[in-house]
Amino acid sequence: xxxxxxxxxxxxxxxxxxxxxxxxxxxxxxxxxxxxxxxxxxxxxxxxxxxxxxxxxxxxxxxxxxxxxxxxxxxxxxxxxxxxxxxxxxxxxxxx
Amino acid sequence: xxxxxxxxxxxxxxxxxxxxxxxxxxxxxxxxxxxxxxxxxxxxxxxxxxxxxxxxxxxxxxxxxxxxxxxxxxxxxxxxxxxxxxxxxxxxxxxxxxxxxxxxxxxxxxxxxxxxxxxxxxxxxxxxxxxxxxxxxxxxxxxxxxx
Numbered sequence: 001x002x003x004x005x006x007x008x009x010x011x012x013x014x015x016x017x018x019x020x021x022x023x024x025x026x027x028x029x030x031x032x033x034x035x036x037x038x039x040x041x042x043x044x045x046x047x048x049x050x051x052x053x054x055x056x057x058x059x060x061x062x063x064x065x066x067x068x069x070x071x072x073x074x075x076x077x078x079x080x081x082x083x084x085x086x087x088x089x090x091x092x093x094x095x096x
Numbered sequence: 097x098x099x100x101x102x103x104x105x106x107x108x109x110x111x112x113x114x115x116x117x118x119x120x121x122x123x124x125x126x127x128x129x130x131x132x133x134x135x136x137x138x139x140x141x142x143x144x145x146x147x148x149x150x151x152x153x154x155x156x157x158x159x160x161x162x163x164x165x166x167x168x169x170x171x172x173x174x175x176x177x178x179x180x181x182x183x184x185x186x187x188x189x190x191x192x193x194x195x196x197x198x199x200x201x202x203x204x205x206x207x208x209x210x211x212x213x214x215x216x217x218x219x220x221x222x223x224x225x226x227x228x229x230x231x232x233x234x235x236x237x238x239x240x241x242x243x
Contacts (some may be wrong), residue, residue, distance in 0.1 A: 022200035034218070038130050041212045041223040042168040044140055048217035077174075079215065096174055096216045 007056045007087060020053065021070040022060055030055030030091075032071055050092075051076060057089040064091060100241040102163050105199030105230050106143040109165060112195040113139055116187040118180065119169070127154060132168050139188070140168040158243055161236050165204065167192075169224040177213060177222040185209060185224055194229060200242035201230040 011017040011029040018032040029063040031054040039046040052071060053076075061067060064081040069091060076093035098104070109229065113123045125132070129211035131138055144164040146149035169184040171177050189206060190209050207229050233243035 037217065038215055039221040040218050041214065041221060042140065042144060042225065043166070044127045044168075044170075044219075046130045046136070046170055046172060046221045046223070048128045048172070048219075048221055050216060051218055086132060093218075094174065094215070094220075 005087065011055065018053075018071060020055075022064075023067045024070070025028065026059070028059040029053050030059075038092040043048065051095065053093060054088060057081075057087055059084050060091065064089075069093060099232055100239045101200060101232055102143045102146065102161075102239075103133035104240075104242070105143060105163060105201050105232065106165065109167070109192070109204070110141045112198055113134075113141065113167065113188065113191055116184070116191060118187060122202075124177070131174050133172065134155045135170070137169065137171040137184060139184075142166045142168070157236055159236060159239075161232050161233065161234065163201075163230040165228040165230050167228070169226070170221075172217075172219045172221045173191075174219050177220040178211075181211065181222055181224045182202065183215070185226065188226055199232075201232045204230045206226050216227045 010072045013019045013029050017029040019068045022028045022029055032047045034051040037048055037050045039048045064078045069076045069078055075096055079094050081091055081094045110125045114121055119137050119139050123136050124140045126142050127140050144166055147162045148159055167188055171180045177242055192204055198204055209225045210225045235241055
């Protein structure tokens with residue numbers, strides 16, 4: 001029996017999820033994190049964050065590279081998608 | 097008592113690198129904490145290793161010292177970090193060339209340039225490392241006095 005799951009139940013914007021606009025037209029929901037991550041370059045390093053958006057893979061293109069994702073007032077560029085094989089994907093984002 | 101000459105040279109280089117077109121007043125002396133967005137694009141100046149060759153077997157009165165000075169250019173850009181880094185490298189090279197006697201050094205010569213970059217961040221982040229050699233002389237037991 002094939003594994004089946006309703007991913008939308010995990011991505012309720014009324015709870016932990018965040019609403020976003022994918023590629024300027026499609027409303028999607030996902031888990032947005034933007035945690036601190038020091039870039040270990042040079043002797044001192046640079047302060048940075050790593051913005052990520054975990055969503056249902058079917059909500060975005062198979063290759064979302066170069067698409068946009070509007071979260072709040074910030075329009076991120078999707079640098080790549082990282083599908084986890086269960087039907088979810090993690091979008092690696094970059095600030096404008 | 098005056099600072100060690102290596103400190104004098106480093107301080108002179110920090111002062112000389114102020115006011116460049118790209119990095120402005122964001123020149124930092126030997127930082128160890130990661131630079132934040134408000135400090136970018138910026139320069140970090142370090143005095144690192146020093147080679148002091150033995151010039152004679154008999155008692156040495158003067159010490160020849162080759163100090164490794166490192167200037168790191170830090171940038172964070174949505175795109176096009178390489179062009180910005182190259183521009184900063186150009187500005188630093190020209191400014192250092194005009195300050196060959198910084199802190200009493202006989203010369204400050206560029207030895208190498210290396211670039212590190214990553215996209216694993218909210219923007220592209222990159223560092224250019226410019227390694228210079230500063231030659232200077234001190235008397236034995238008086239490292240704060242330039243010869």
